[in-house]
Amino acid sequence: MNPIITIIFRTILIIIIIFFLFKLMGKKQVSQMSMFDYIVGITIGSIVADISLDIEKNITSGIVCLLIYCITDVLISYLSLKSVNLRNFFEGKEVPLIINGKINRDNMAKNKITINILQTEARLMGYFNLDEINNAILEPSGMISFEPKEKEKPATKKDIGISQNNKGLVYNLIIDGEIVETNLEHAKKTEKWLNQQLKVHGKTLENILLLTIDGEEKINIYSK
Numbered sequence: 001m002n003p004i005i006t007i008i009f010r011t012i013l014i015i016i017i018i019f020f021l022f023k024l025m026g027k028k029q030v031s032q033m034s035m036f037d038y039i040v041g042i043t044i045g046s047i048v049a050d051i052s053l054d055i056e057k058n059i060t061s062g063i064v065c066l067l068i069y070c071i072t073d074v075l076i077s078y079l080s081l082k083s084v085n086l087r088n089f090f091e092g093k094e095v096p097l098i099i100n101g102k103i104n105r106d107n108m109a110k111n112k113i114t115i116n117i118l119q120t121e122a123r124l125m126g127y128f129n130l131d132e133i134n135n136a137i138l139e140p141s142g143m144i145s146f147e148p149k150e151k152e153k154p155a156t157k158k159d160i161g162i163s164q165n166n167k168g169l170v171y172n173l174i175i176d177g178e179i180v181e182t183n184l185e186h187a188k189k190t191e192k193w194l195n196q197q198l199k200v201h202g203k204t205l206e207n208i209l210l211l212t213i214d215g216e217e218k219i220n221i222y223s224k
Helices: 003-025 035-053 059-082 084-091 105-110 115-124 181-186 191-200
Strands: 095-099 133-138 144-148 171-175 208-213 219-223
Touching: 003 035, 003 059, 035 059, 059 084, 095 105, 115 133, 115 144, 171 181, 181 191
Parallel strands: none
Antiparallel strands: 095 133, 133 144, 171 208, 208 219
16 A cells, blocks of 8 residues: 555544544643643654554554553543542642742742742732732642732622622624524524514624623624
């Protein structure tokens, strides 16, 4: 068989297998991955590239190797859900970096967090002075969560006596000139009602980029 055709066939087969394996492993963003998830992801990428391009490699052996990595990851995720100790072992624990306004230098040193990194992360969250922060926690994902001091917290609607009614979910009823039937049902609206709204606003379906409705029945229309 032509080597190019072989590579195409192997690559397409691996893509299909990887798709179903990652569906099995679950949905996680990069920031939500544990160290083990990250290692598995890198290793799978290396295996995929190897068995896709090196046509002399046995594709069956490569697929078995992929299955072992994915099943191990799923098993560890399952065990982590059942055991706090295992969860802490595989995913790590939260580490306080600032406690009641005081920087914990020991925890920063253990986790290789310098004061410059702490300041940078604080600025990204809108705190330009560490004195504004009451507590800072290094999450297992590597991100840092900040709690401002009471005097630095913004006033809420409750504090100033403003109505606190939730607007509910916002539904996209029309996208690129097409009605989204599922969202129409979720919003408890009919196509007849939608057409009436279009007439009221002097719009036609074809000219709408996006039409949304929130829990307070407020309609927003964005034309093409």
